[in-house]
Every structure is written in C-alpha cells, then in structure tokens.
Amino acid sequence: MIKKARELKVEASILINRYRFIFYPLYFLAIALFIYFVVYKILLVNVLNIEFNYKLNYAIFFTNYIEATRQSYVDLYVLGVITTIKISIISLVVAMSLGTVLAIFRLSNVKVLDIFAKSYIEFIRNTPLLIQIFFWYFGTDPLLPKVFTTWLKAQSNVEFAYGVIALSIYTSAFIAEEIRAGIQSIPKEQMEASRAQGFSFLQAMRLVILPQAIRIVIPPLISQSLNLTKYSSLVMSIGVVELMASSRFLFGGTARIFEALSVTTIIYLSLSLAISFALNQYNKYFLSYTRY
Amino acid sequence: MSHARTQKLTRIILKAATVVILLLLLLSEILFSSITLFFKSMITVIFTYPYGVIYNNLMFFLFGLRGKIGGLTLTILVAAVSLLLAFIAGIIFGLMRNSRRWWLSYPAIGYIELVRSVPLILVIFWFCFFPPGLSETLKSVGRVYYGIFALIAFTGAYIAEIVRAGILSVSKGQMEASRSSGLTHTQAMIYIILPQALKNMIPSLVNQFVSLIKDTSLLWFVGVMEFTSTIFATSNREVNTTVTMGLYFFAAVVYFLVCYPLTASSRKLEKKLGVGER
Amino acid sequence: MIIFKKVDKYYGSFHALKDINLHVKQGEVVVICGPSGSGKSTLIRCINELELINGGELIVDGYNLADPRTNINELRAEIGMVFQQFNLYPHMSVLKNITLAPIKVKKMKKAEAEALGLELLEKVRIKEQAYKYPAELSGGQQQRVAIARGLAMRPKIMLFDEPTSALDPEMISEVLNVMKDLAREGMTMVVVSHEMGFAREVADRIIFMDVGLIIERGTPEHFFTNPKDERTKAFLNEIL
Ligand SMILES: Nc1ncnc2c1ncn2[C@@H]1O[C@H](COP(=O)(O)OP(=O)(O)OP(=O)(O)O)[C@@H](O)[C@H]1O
C-alpha cells in the first residue's frame, strides 16, 4: 500500500516536471498580482504616496482604427498575428533549406565551398538583423536586374518579401551552425564501431549516426525557430504590419500603452509556449524512444 | 528480388535521374547567370561609389552629433553598461532559479521565462513608452536610460540562464566534497562552485556581449542616436539607392569588425577551457 | 560512534537500503564490500547526510541525524570524506584545497592553517607538491591530497568511498599505505573497497552487502575462511 502511494508520487512528479510549462501562466499571474498589490498598492501608494493616474480601458480594442473601413483594432491584431506566424513559417522553411546546404558546404571537403559558407555564416552572425533588413530593403536595387526590381516593386506586399529574404538569410546562418555542430558532435568512434560490426557506410550513417544527429539537432532548431518568431518583429521597421506593428498602431493612435503592450505580451507568450510545447513533446517522444 | 523487378527499378531510377539532371542543369544555368550579374553590378558599384558620403559623415557615425554622445561610441557604451548591470541581475536571478526554496525560485522562473519568450522590441517599448506616460518626473528622463533599463532587463534573463547552466556544469562531487568538509551551502557556492562556474561561463558571456552590441541597434525604434540611427539618418538624406546600399554595407562591416574579434576569442576560450578539463 | 538502527533509504520508489543495523565503535576500521549497485555508497553517504535516510535511526558521534535540530555542518566538520573521483577543487592549489575548510569553518588563522596543511601533506608524503594545482598531479597523488583534505578538520571519523578504484594499479599501494598509517593511529574508519589485501591487514570487521541488505559481517578471518552465505562465496571467488 505504502509502496503504491510512493510509486504514484514518483509518476506524478515526473508528469509535473514534464508539463511544468503549463503552470508558467500561473506563475506570471501570481507575480503580476504580487507586484500590483505589494509593490504598487502598498509600497508606492500607501508608503511613498505616489499614485499614477492610469485608468485601464480595454474597450479601446473595439473602436475602429480606420473609420472608413470600419475595421477595429481587434481585426488589426488578428492580421498582425497571422502575418507574424506566416512570415515566421515561410522564413523558417527557406532558412532550413539554406542552412542545410550551408552545413553541407561546411562539412564537405571542398575548400572553396567551406570558405564561402564559413565567411557567409560569420558575416551574417556578427551583424545586426536590423542593418541587414535595411540593407536588403533600401540598398539592393543597384545589385539586382532592373526587370526584377520593377517586378518586385509592383507586388502588393514587397515589404513582406524583403522581410522573408532578410529573416531567412539571417536565420540560415544560425541553423547551419547548429546542424554542423550536431553532426560533428557525434564521436568518430561511433562510425568506427558500427563499421567494425559489419555495417556498410550508408547503413552506419542511417542507423547509427543520423538518428543521433537528429536527436541532437532538433532541440536547438526548435529554439532557433522560437528566436525567428521573436526576431520577425523587426520587419515592422520596413512597414510589414505584424504583431508588434499593430500594437504600435494602437498605442500610437490612442496612447493606451498598457493595454496595447499587455495584450501583445500575452500573445507572444502564448506563441512561445506553443513552441516550447513542441519541444516538450519532442523530448517526451525521445524519452520513450530511448527506453526501448 | 526477382530479375524483372530489378530491371523495372533500374529503368525508373534512370528516368528519375535524367529528370533530376536536367532540372539541375537549368537551375545551375539560372544560378550562374544571376551570380555573374550580381558580381558585375557589384564591381561597378565598388568602382563608381561616392565614398565621400562615408568619409564626410565619419565623425557623425563614430561620435554622434556635436556636444552629445552618439554613434558607435554610444552603441558600445550602452552595450558595456548594460552588460555589467545585466551580469549582476543575471547572477542574482540565476542563483534564485537554482534555489530549492519555492519563494525564491518561482519569481525567478517567471521573470526568466517571461522575458525569454517575448521579443526585445516589446521589452524596449514597455520601458520606453509606459513609464513616461505615468508622471512628469518620469517623462523628463532621457530615452537612452529607459533603453538601457530595457536591455538590462532583457539580457539579465539570458545571463541568468547562463549562470544556471554554469553552476550545473560544475560536477556534483564538488558540492559534496565541500559540504562534507563542513562548509555551509553558501560558503561552498562562493568559494568552490561559483569560481569554477564563472570560468565555464566566460565564452557564453562574451557571446552575450556580442548579441547585446547587435541588439543595441534596436534602440533605433525609439529614436536613440546610436550607430544604426546615425546611418539611417544619413541614408535618409540621400536619394541615390547606390549610396544607401553602400552606407548599410559599411554599417554591417563596422558591426562585424566590432563583433567578430569577440566571437572569435570566445570560441578560442571555449576550446581552451574544454581541453583544460579533466 | 556510528549506530545504524533499522535504517531504510529510498530513491523515489527504489528501496536502496533495507533495514540496516550496524554499530561502528571508536577506533574501529570497517570495510564494506559487495557487488556494484548494492548500496555501499548510499550507506556511507548517509553517515554524513549527503543522503537523507527515510526510516529508522542513525546516530553519529552522539548526533541523531533524524533530529531536525542537529547542526549538520557541525557534524560534518567531525567527519572527513574521500571520494572515488577525488573531487579536488581544480581552481585552487593543493595547499589551499586543504586549508579552505579550516580557515572558513574553524576560523583558523591562515598561517596556522598552512602549517597544518603542510604537516598533513608530509603525512601523506607529498609535501613537495603543496603549491601545484590538482591537474598537475598524478591520480595517486591527487587521492592523497584528498585524504589530507579530509584530515584537515581533525575529524573523528574518516569515510572512504572506493578511494582506489579510479587509480592505476601502481598508484593504489601508495594510497593504501597512507590509509594503513591512519588505521594504525586509531582513526575510526569506514571504507568501501574491494582491496581484499588491505581489508585482511587492517580491517576489524568486514561487511558484505547485496541488494541493499547486509548479508554477512564478521572479522576478516571469519569472512575469508568460512563465509556462510552463498552470495558471499560467489563474490569472493570472483574477486580473489
Ligand atoms: N541519486 C540516485 N537516484 C536514484 N537511484 C540511485 C541514486 N543513487 C544510487 N541509486 C541506486 O541505488 C542503488 C545503490 O547505489 P550505490 O551507489 O549505493 O551502489 P554501490 O554499491 O556504491 O555501487 P558501485 O560499486 O557501483 O559504486 C543502485 O541500484 C543505484 O541505481
């Protein structure tokens, strides 16, 4: 009986550890309440006698931001979230393919490709994304064929396209490094041992090396996609209306800063939690995978 | 496998191979022509570029407007100050995060997870736009200071994670050995664990500094005159897109020259520390 | 000196120590052996509370470990411990490794502590290495530094958890010699070891463990000449 209870407790603690991120919203809520009541209400208002006159007014979200089109700020936010997700996913796909190619270049024995990939990666990683966005958006006209630029300018969402270009080029450098590190982190002995057992090179690669490499590479790739989602907010600088831009429209137009930013924070938080949920699911799958 | 099936398979493979090869040829043709075009235009740009724009504004890029700190100086100053203060915050929150007492670890978890899951611009907007709206005294504080606070709050969370990882990287035996010779937990932390953890953390801290230098460019959004803003302001005055391109490329090169030595040294350190371990 | 009464220890749902009864007297040398995973390390780590016990009573040098009022740091100052992996502090010189605890815990003067440290290093026969760093020493030398560090607090009890298993054969004897000296001086020692020659020479009692239980206990003669349990016989056959 006692043993049963003990086992249950162990199971429960494992489950709680695995799904701990579900409790994060609760932590945040508790901390927010703590700050509001203890730091603000008691310390600032009662002890130091400082009070801020800021009345919350979330109804502002339902007013129209352009009278003519009768679109409310909620619509604007929805548009923003969709754009953020869209630009992240498209850039991620492009960056993954680019990054894989670069990683292969890095690992290949061809000196030229290695040097090219290396300098590309180093240069991209050591310059700010914002500068890169400006470079692609404002500066690439003279480098590209006239036909192409006029065609591009005629498109309805040029900014989006430039945003994808900048984001995926930036992210690909990071992804390439992760993939290369993952493959190189597998000790040479693994290959030797499996060859010694009688596997062919391809079999060894397929059965021994790649499963381990993928296992190592996937978590950093997921965190890179989280980074990408966060960094996609920078494309608002060239006029893409994603989540950050919509919130800037809101507080720029109405001066309701707290309302605008708090909602944005919660949305980003949920996006991130969704991605860490993916990471957790992966780990869970992997844990069950190693057991057998 | 039967003979017929093998033959069929080879035929399919051959067909697929031809299609792939044709596609690859087409692709390489397109790639090749575009690459030559790109290089051609690049070379013309290099030879016909009006370098005077960069030369005339060099003082502005490096030191900002006369009488005020700005430009690259401000970028590096902001990054250094933020790193220093964020490091202190990071150690405090990292230790809290590792604590077994829930009333220490939960607030730390909340802060770290919250900050790490939102973009830096959002943090900057919170700090730069919310407090000034609250009272007149808060309004009179300069944007730069709010920007620095935002960078500290943001980087502090990342450094806290670095600190935590650093502490976990010191083997458990070290804590056990020091506890069993009678040191308290705090003493063991201060004399045994932290010195070793700090050494392991140095490469990550240098990397964080590089990120911070790059991240200061986001202060452009709130109108702080750091390096990116000076470049942007200059390029805004120009109509010629070739000049614009050169300016941003120049900016990228400058950032690279500042950041790359740091990245390279951190990598070297990492290797050295890795070899030195038992 | 050390009294185990019906001690139980769990790791989660895993029962690592089952109903351990053991009495180690002052000046006694007890050697614990047994197959891997039998709970030897767990037993010895309970003595200075690196692991908390879940049931029963454990009294060390008059301190009751189940009692929350026991000051664990005070107790640990009276117990020295030597680990299989040495666990020297890599960022400190050998002498600092030894003097840290006396200075910080006993508030000893630095000069005094260093004199003590040199004396201890002389005892473990590596005085000339005092100002080197652990990474510059051989395994046997490192382990002897670890012993000196364990002795620095002038402990009443010394615990050794497989002190020689990470060492090359030619270094084992230099560590064992130091331990023999200690035993002859009348130190109370609990040693997890598979060095049967050492056990035969200095142990007052040998304890054989398996699956968390004490299976066999007795003097070396009894243990080596007529063990009762089948598992002990099998183990001895394998190891001798
Ligand atoms: N921290 C822990 N968490 C869970 N189980 C543990 C832990 N430490 C030890 N165990 C388990 O307790 C049992 C006894 O471990 P212990 O380390 O005491 O064995 P040992 O006799 O010292 O073996 P060895 O000779 O290999 O050192 C083992 O089965 C081990 O799996």
Ligand SMILES: [Mg+2]
């Ligand atoms: Mg053990």
